Amino acid sequence: GQQLNQSPQSMFIQEGEDVSMNCTSSSIFNTWLWYKQDPGEGPVLLIALYKAGELTSNGRLTAQFGITRKDSFLNISASIPSDVGIYFCAGDTNTGNQFYFGTGTSLTVIP
Amino acid sequence: DAGITQSPRHKVTETGTPVTLRCHQTENHRYMYWYRQDPGHGLRLIHYSYGVKDTDKGEVSDGYSVSRSKTEDFLLTLESATSSQTSVYFCAISGTSAGGTEAFFGQGTRLTVV
Numbered sequence: 001g002q003q004l005n006q007s008p009q010s011m012f013i014q015e016g017e018d019v020s021m022n023c024t025s026s027s028i029f030n031t032w033l034w035y036k037q038d039p040g041e042g043p044v045l046l047i048a049l050y051k052a053g054e055l056t057s058n059g060r061l062t063a064q065f066g067i068t069r070k071d072s073f074l075n076i077s078a079s080i081p082s083d084v085g086i087y088f089c090a091g092d093t094n095t096g097n098q099f100y101f102g103t104g105t106s107l108t109v110i111p
Numbered sequence: 112d113a114g115i116t117q118s119p120r121h122k123v124t125e126t127g128t129p130v131t132l133r134c135h136q137t138e139n140h141r142y143m144y145w146y147r148q149d150p151g152h153g154l155r156l157i158h159y160s161y162g163v164k165d166t167d168k169g170e171v172s173d174g175y176s177v178s179r180s181k182t183e184d185f186l187l188t189l190e191s192a193t194s195s196q197t198s199v200y201f202c203a204i205s206g207t208s209a210g211g212t213e214a215f216f217g218q219g220t221r222l223t224v225v
Contacts, residue, residue, distance in 0.1 A: 030211070031211050031212055033213065033214065035216075040219075041218060042201055042216035042217050042218045042219050043154070043201070045213060045215060048211065048213050050211035088153065092212055097142045097159075097161065097205050097212060098156065098159065099144070099156075099203075099205070099214050100156075101146075101153045101154040102153060103151065103152065103153040104153055
């Protein structure tokens with residue numbers, strides 16, 4: 001399967017700080033998706049990206065589709081306690097609508 | 112919330128018994144998926160479907176089979192459950208928005224094989 005490297009694996013930050021995480025692939029993707037998962041729940045879609053270079057925001061979240069189409073970035077500004085969770089990136093090569101997932105970034109926000 | 116319902120939400124079963132998990136959608140999406148989630152591995156694709164009676168294998172399909180007799184239902188069957196299949200199973204559906212393709216997840220089924 002496709003290899004998606006997501007980093008960092010975990011982050012411990014103070015409330016109010018900004019967060020950055022990224023995802024890289026060995027293959028070109030046509031779509032990048034970012035999800036957040038709370039304990040005991042399914043992943044929830046945060047942001048979808050469809051064009052190389054695209055920058056999209058959803059509240060305090062901003063994600064970018066890398067120009068090479070092999071990477072994507074997610075930034076969270078002014079973190080708050082409810083940002084705690086696991087963030088996943090996912091990519092679609094557009095060959096049969098198969099989505100491949102990174103291993104996740106676990107975010108802890110210290111009040 | 113996307114209209115995806117997984118059942119059961121929790122199940123404990125014995126090694127060697129057959130188990131079927133159900134995914135039901137109300138969105139009329141063409142694509143449906145089964146993933147498993149394990150610590151350190153993220154989400155791994157088991158099988159997916161691109162239409163009624165049309166299915167294909169994912170990266171971890173051994174020991175699993177699927178069926179899709181209606182657009183809205185996608186079943187995952189463990190023919191003879193093993194302890195290595197203890198996991199959280201997620202169903203997902205894929206639809207197209209104005210920009211492109213998105214995938215939405217159910218709430219998961221926690222399966223324990225003892």
